[in-house]
Amino acid sequence: DTGVSQDPRHKITKRGQNVTFRCDPISEHNRLYWYRQTLGQGPEFLTYFQNEAQLEKSRLLSDRFSAERPKGSFSTLEIQRTEQGDSAMYLCASSFPGGRGEQFFGPGTRLTVL
């Protein structure tokens, strides 16, 4: 399967714990995006990487959130001191270099904070 993959698919954690999610984009894609989706809403942009550089962060991304893409391939999203409001589906997407903008999404990680 050469699509975007994410791990884990589901995560249940207690409030106050730290969690880390991983995204592996399509191999030729140099752009990688993280989105968050809650029930009944469309995905909301969190952050964007071009290669290993994090070029944009949404104001939704509080200090408890950090994302990395150390070698310009896979990316991790860490949430520290989780809160119940962090419960959501976290989606990763990637796109072609110099592309027109189509983004291809992974299956997402569903986070539940108890």
Next chain:
Amino acid sequence: EDKVVQSPLSLVVHEGDTVTLNCSYEVTNFRSLLWYKQEKKAPTFLFMLTSSGIEKKSGRLSSILDKKELFSILNITATQTGDSAVYLCATIYSGAGSYQLTFGKGTKLSVIP
């Protein structure tokens, strides 16, 4: 603030019906509009529209963009139960090298036999 509004929010039709989903937008530095289909998983790319008046078509699905009136429609003809999903509209703007998508809330389509 950029805004994407979809209507209706939900729709129930019978198999074989034709449906039209609407998406209006207010976006600075507009570049393109995209349609995605989301079943109980990640959004699947359907169309990207950049130019006004040019219809994109794929099987029973088609879409068109009106950049003057700032809206797009997605048509599905001869609907099937497999078309049941949430259809998301998103705009992409080009600013400072970013290509982030701004999504609407989606239209939940239910097709009943």
